[in-house]
Amino acid sequence: MADRANLKVDIARILEADCRLSxxxxxxxxxxxxxxxxxxxxxxEASGAIVRYSARINWDKLDGPERVFAFIGVQATPEREVGxxxxxxxxxxxxxVHSLYLISGAQDxxxxxxxxxxxxxxxxxxxxxxxxxGVRSTATQFVLQTYKRDGDVLMDAEKPDRLSVTP
Amino acid sequence: xxxxTPTDGRPATSKEVGRRARxxxxxASLPPSGIREFFDLVQTMDDVISLGVGEPDFRTPWHVCDExxxxxxxxxTAYTSNQGIIELRTAISGYLQRLxxxxxxxxSEVLVTNGVSEGIDIAMRATLCPxxxxxxxxxxxxxxxxxxxxxxxxxxxVPTRIENGFRLRREDLEAAVRPNTRSLMLxxxxxxxxxxxxxxxxxxxxxxxxxxxxxxxxxxIYDRLVYDGHQHVCFAxxxxxxxxxxxxxxxxxxxxxxxxxxxxxxAPADLTEAMCRIHQYAxxxxxxxxxxxxxxxxxxGEGEVQRMVADYDQRRRLLVGALKDMGLDCFEPxxxxxxxxxxxxxxxxxxxxxxxxxxEERVAVVPGTAFGPCGEGHVRACYATSRENLxxxxxxxxxxxxxxx
Ligand SMILES: Cc1ncc(COP(=O)(O)O)c(C=O)c1O
Numbered sequence: 001m002a003d004r005a006n007l008k009v010d011i012a013r014i015l016e017a018d019c020r021l022s023x024x025x026x027x028x029x030x031x032x033x034x035x036x037x038x039x040x041x042x043x044x045e046a047s048g049a050i051v052r053y054s055a056r057i058n059w060d061k062l063d064g065p066e067r068v069f070a071f072i073g074v075q076a077t078p079e080r081e082v083g084x085x086x087x088x089x090x091x092x093x094x095x096x097v098h099s100l101y102l103i104s105g106a107q108d109x110x111x112x113x114x115x116x117x118x119x120x121x122x123x124x125x126x127x128x129x130x131x132x133x134g135v136r137s138t139a140t141q142f143v144l145q146t147y148k149r150d151g152d153v154l155m156d157a158e159k160p161d162r163l164s165v166t167p
Numbered sequence: 168x169x170x171x172t173p174t175d176g177r178p179a180t181s182k183e184v185g186r187r188a189r190x191x192x193x194x195a196s197l198p199p200s201g202i203r204e205f206f207d208l209v210q211t212m213d214d215v216i217s218l219g220v221g222e223p224d225f226r227t228p229w230h231v232c233d234e235x236x237x238x239x240x241x242x243x244t245a246y247t248s249n250q251g252i253i254e255l256r257t258a259i260s261g262y263l264q265r266l267x268x269x270x271x272x273x274x275s276e277v278l279v280t281n282g283v284s285e286g287i288d289i290a291m292r293a294t295l296c297p298x299x300x301x302x303x304x305x306x307x308x309x310x311x312x313x314x315x316x317x318x319x320x321x322x323x324x325v326p327t328r329i330e331n332g333f334r335l336r337r338e339d340l341e342a343a344v345r346p347n348t349r350s351l352m353l354x355x356x357x358x359x360x361x362x363x364x365x366x367x368x369x370x371x372x373x374x375x376x377x378x379x380x381x382x383x384x385x386x387x388i389y390d391r392l393v394y395d396g397h398q399h400v401c402f403a404x405x406x407x408x409x410x411x412x413x414x415x416x417x418x419x420x421x422x423x424x425x426x427x428x429x430x431x432x433x434a435p436a437d438l439t440e441a442m443c444r445i446h447q448y449a450x451x452x453x454x455x456x457x458x459x460x461x462x463x464x465x466x467x468g469e470g471e472v473q474r475m476v477a478d479y480d481q482r483r484r485l486l487v488g489a490l491k492d493m494g495l496d497c498f499e500p501x502x503x504x505x506x507x508x509x510x511x512x513x514x515x516x517x518x519x520x521x522x523x524x525x526x527e528e529r530v531a532v533v534p535g536t537a538f539g540p541c542g543e544g545h546v547r548a549c550y551a552t553s554r555e556n557l558x559x560x561x562x563x564x565x566x567x568x569x570x571x572x
Binding site for chain 1: 200202205206209210215217219220221222224226308309310358481482484485488531533537554
């Protein structure tokens, strides 16, 4: 029997690994009735704990339009009252901003940008990012190759062989 | 098996050279492994979803591989002491002490072996005399009876049954024991049934062992893979048993290190010394790299073990639930990573069921009879495979069974 106090965490872990599993299957895996699982999921959706359901794509395997990623280290001057949040608020809604982190160290923000070309990204940095009041400097690093993302290894490592029948 | 040199002018084949049998009768008379036979059949087919394996589908934790790679870069590829590197023996001793409160002296009571497989072999060779018998609860791992036989002894099967949750009962032992019985082989959590034993049940077995003055080989290789809150009982912790028990364990299952071949025996010094005497001549030592990896696994692998166990547990419930939904009588396994459903309701024998399922639906399970005659009426299906594979396999098994009715 799953520990009820951690039921949401257990369900979230399972969904994070495979969001196509049904409440029925998850219920089986955790020895909990399916309707209980469905209710917990609904609650997590309502509270925003579950943000959305999506698939992990290895874009290198698809002949789609090119996607370019870059990490931009940003140094900024915090504002009175809001600190760094004001700058963050200016940035988060751009579709080009894939992720945005406030970080410790020499830089203040790490902005992950996603664009269709290097020019696209250079353009965004120059026209949108560097000009935000309070932004003192930017350092752009383009991604050349993705080996692992969000826990998934994207290198073509061969699958280890296993015998099909063993004692 | 009479062998003669041909006199009809044909060139002699290698089997026919000389006038005497080349293969020792004890070896020649070993029955072929049912698993091997089935493996050969599966090998001839494509697109098989296999629930026939007996090993984890996880990769070896990377910190273990990383440590091994580092050791290779440093050139640590020489022999180790026969007993194994002292760091590993000390770690094993500490690990068992933490888990079960049982104490073994790393200097004289721990021996590192090439898997539990070697442990079983040398434990029996070190303790059996010609004509001795060993009680072997069945269905069980395929090596027990074979090793007893090769050690000059003889296995006496002690059937366990689904009605009793495949647990070993004192009355079954009493019915099987003979005057020449020297020892008892235990394998809990069980491959192939997934059965576990409680402390009270093991206590009964321990009393039997005392009453008949036996030794015990306790293969606890699945000790960490237990579910539903079951607490594994380390047999040596039962009153009076430490002195009579050769504890066998290893890294294959809990740490997903099957191919690295590391196991160990823990036993009183005289028995350890006897086993080491065989090991030093027959194996010299366990692979140095693997021993280093094993020490790393004990030092930093606990998180990975727990992550894997939690994952097996979820897959266990999926597979057992699905098998029950199909109307199969499926005993609730609480250990290892196997289910052992009864397929009697289909009217087929284990072999027929497994071969037809393979031919008609391309799903491999192992006939229960591979683990002893009393495995008839069952098949072993392993859930150490991806959820996608489990889902596909379950759909195919369901289709197969529906067609039979
Ligand atoms: C019950 C049991 N004992 C021992 C072994 C052999 O393990 P090792 O890899 O340590 O030789 C296995 C492997 O399947 C097993 O199931």
